Amino acid sequence: MTDSGVVTLPLDELPEGSLLKSVTAQPIEVAGRAALRVELTEEAAGGIPGVDYIDQPTFVLLPVEFENGVVEVDVFARLAAGAPDYARAFAGIAYRISEDDRRFEAVYARPLNGAKLNPPGPRANRGLQYFAYPEWDFERLREEYPDGRYEAKADIGPDEWIRLRLEVEGRSVRVSVNGVPVLSVKETKATPVRGRVGLWVDIGTEAFFSNVSVSAL
Template identity: 55%
Template sequence: MIPSPEIAHARFLASRSQTTKAAGREYAATLETLPDGSTLRGVTARSASVAGRDALRVELTDQITTQGIPGVDYVDQPTYVELPVTLRTGSIEVDILSRLNRKTTFDSRAFAGIAFHASADASAFQSVYLRPLNGRKADPPPPRDRRAIQYFAYPEWPFDTLRDQRPDEGYEAAADIGPDEWITLNVRIDEDVITARVDGTAVLRVERLLAAPIDGAVGLFVDIGTEAFFSNLTISQ
């Protein structure tokens, strides 16, 4: 595997960094800059302005994009911005805009989403991510039109293994989304159920989790061929 870039730190808006409430813990970030204490795992991240707002632009490193191996360096691999917060159960919500970055001939779908339950060494994590080019607004052909949002568990259960061994068990679903537009993704994580909402509408409910829940890190996930922008992150438990 191509080594990840070294840990990166950046100044974060203090007023929006992290707050503690009596009823539980909440982490909120505008994502106008990279949160202080974040770790880059196979990705780059920088501030950018897009579609009327300031956001965090995330994509795979050029080295992984041009020299990486599918199933080793990308395609449901640990490629995300690891945030300085952990979560076992609770809710993660973030606005995402993703599109193709035109840096590869790989058949990308503008993959972007959320990683969670990530181990300290990134050897295991779970994820829910979007494929906006498979969304109804993009009018893709079947069966792509039923594959706009995906759950997977690294390392044993990437999307292609799920399709081969557990087809039609509810690990991916359709959604009314498209590329190059802001989408609000909310993932509710309970001990034995994960529910994903897109712009307030429930689109995916996973009742057969493929990994045990842990108090693990949360991340902003991207995959090959994608330029993703993240904004307005809230994590609560």
């Protein structure tokens, strides 16, 4: 913690006090920088969709508490070996994680839906996603809000570093990618509570995280 109230973690190693929730985490260098490589465990990846993976508590739980403020991290994501056909290199930030992991919110990128790949049909508008565990996964949000207000187009692609920034205040979250505003959710699906921050991944993804910064309002 700095004097300004900002927590910064380079993620060149697993921070002391971190916990692994259905993921593995290893220090590694990728694309010119030190990072943590995060993937689902074999047990989680071989489990049941909607129970063990797909918008579930699968993250590195960092020793940082947060309710309102700004969370930023560099993310580099790509498909893992043996990824299912629907995998899109899902990786992002979980926040307000409850002590028992039964509630949290998250925003994640889908680099294979990024504009840089010119994906077909509706995938072009699904580069970034908000969800709230456990009630509001991406599928329910998409069904009940077909206007797509909880996901957005993003000028990203796999195998590249992106800077993901979340500005969280009450029941709103504004998301920027590489300094460009991408998604603004004015009515999130969870009651604001204080909780921890996590590095989140999902099925079929090899993700790398570097330089996380958390500042509270």
